[in-house]
Amino acid sequence: MRERQLIELIARRCGPPRDRRVLRGIGDDAAVVAAKPVCVISTDSLVEDVHFTLSHYTPAEIGHKALATALSDLAAMGAEVGEAYLALALPGRLREEFSRELIDGVVDLAENHGVTIAGGDVVDSSALALTVTVVGWAENPERLVYRDGARQGQRVGVTGTLGAAGAALLLESYDHEPPIPLAADQRRALEQRLKRPRPRLREGLLLAESGASAMIDLSDGLASDARQLAQRSGVRLHIDLAALPLAAGVREVAAARGLAAEELAATAGEDYELLFTVDDRRVAEVEQALAAADCPVTWVGAVEVGTGVVFFDASGHCRCDLHGFEHGRVAAKPERD
Numbered sequence: 001m002r003e004r005q006l007i008e009l010i011a012r013r014c015g016p017p018r019d020r021r022v023l024r025g026i027g028d029d030a031a032v033v034a035a036k037p038v039c040v041i042s043t044d045s046l047v048e049d050v051h052f053t054l055s056h057y058t059p060a061e062i063g064h065k066a067l068a069t070a071l072s073d074l075a076a077m078g079a080e081v082g083e084a085y086l087a088l089a090l091p092g093r094l095r096e097e098f099s100r101e102l103i104d105g106v107v108d109l110a111e112n113h114g115v116t117i118a119g120g121d122v123v124d125s126s127a128l129a130l131t132v133t134v135v136g137w138a139e140n141p142e143r144l145v146y147r148d149g150a151r152q153g154q155r156v157g158v159t160g161t162l163g164a165a166g167a168a169l170l171l172e173s174y175d176h177e178p179p180i181p182l183a184a185d186q187r188r189a190l191e192q193r194l195k196r197p198r199p200r201l202r203e204g205l206l207l208a209e210s211g212a213s214a215m216i217d218l219s220d221g222l223a224s225d226a227r228q229l230a231q232r233s234g235v236r237l238h239i240d241l242a243a244l245p246l247a248a249g250v251r252e253v254a255a256a257r258g259l260a261a262e263e264l265a266a267t268a269g270e271d272y273e274l275l276f277t278v279d280d281r282r283v284a285e286v287e288q289a290l291a292a293a294d295c296p297v298t299w300v301g302a303v304e305v306g307t308g309v310v311f312f313d314a315s316g317h318c319r320c321d322l323h324g325f326e327h328g329r330v331a332a333k334p335e336r337d
């Protein structure tokens with residue numbers, strides 16, 4: 001599909017901006033938005049064969065995931081969602097129907113969360129890539145939650161369950177191996193966590209209101225993301241591996257591949273749950289707020305004096321060797337001269 005045609009399709013699919021603050025959306029040289037006092041901005045990319053493979057994802061799943069993972073960063077700030085800007089790098093080999101379904105995936109999720117797609121870009125490319133810039137808002141910078149607010153003695157909590165996306169990725173990469181014994185609905189639920197993550201937007205706002213002192217979303221895996229939070233806060237996080245809330249089926253998938261389920265959950269990434277710290281005296285408030293949003297919360301550790309993250313397994317052994325996903329970590333092939 002040609003660039004103009006695709007932009008028109010996106011504009012039609014989105015309809016006129018529903019949010020009255022968006023004064024100009026798709027169609028001019030730039031969007032024009034009436035700002036609230038504080039603007040929160042994040043950008044995220046999803047790239048073919050790095051974040052997904054075309055053989056395993058539907059176009060709508062790719063569109064959904066691109067926006068969901070971007071919105072997850074606004075959730076982790078405790079920001080109200082506003083607008084999203086969608087940059088598409090599209091290979092000519094993709095069918096017209098593919099682009100249509102991809103846009104459906106983005107716009108369906110945007111509508112569900114009241115997000116306005118206010119602009120974007122379309123370019124030719126050899127690999128499919130989506131870069132989504134999201135903008136959130138706050139009345140006051142003190143209402144937001146940063147990575148650097150964890151203090152000694154506070155508790156460490158996590159929303160939802162962990163390891164589902166990692167387990168689904170394992171299932172995907174062992175497509176042709178002997179099948180892992182898992183009920184079909186459980187397998188589907190794991191896959192959905194990988195392909196259609198839910199940004200914890202409401203939970204992020206509730207955590208901000210109920211006293212979270214620091215927060216980060218779990219994209220690269222607890223092992224890496226907790227380390228980021230610890231580093232930014234100048235503290236050490238003590239995490240009990242046995243306390244991690246494993247998603248249903250993670251134990252079975254890990255066992256079938258000879259892995260410890262808790263380690264998979266701490267290192268595989270893409271759970272898009274929220275990791276946060278909170279003072280003991282506000283724990284009940286957090287529990288109540290998240291219960292009202294039907295979101296499980298699990299206390300997985302404590303903030304201590306020191307640096308980095310220490311994991312303790314069920315037998316009390318310290319594990320400092322766990323790492324999450326990091327781009328560029330796999331040694332690159334030597335460049336040709």
Ligand SMILES: Nc1ncnc2c1ncn2[C@@H]1O[C@H](COP(=O)(O)OP(=O)(O)OP(=O)(O)O)[C@@H](O)[C@H]1O
Nearest residue numbers: 042043044045069070073216217218219220225228
């Ligand atoms: N290429 C870049 N140029 C400038 N700043 C960057 C760049 N990449 C990342 N950052 C900034 O570094 C900080 C951490 O970014 P990072 O991408 O690690 O965030 P994350 O939420 O942990 O990861 P992700 O959302 O990609 O899973 C953010 O402030 C981000 O804006």
Ligand SMILES: Cc1ncc(C[n+]2csc(CCOP(=O)(O)O)c2C)c(N)n1
Nearest residue numbers: 049050051052053219220268269270325
């Ligand atoms: C085909 C394929 N290969 C590898 C992975 C695993 N993976 C890719 S990016 C990422 C972390 C989050 O990304 P980012 O840091 O860019 O936000 C993880 C765990 C995958 N999902 N699909």
Ligand SMILES: [Mg+2]
Nearest residue numbers: 073076217219
């Ligand atoms: Mg993040």
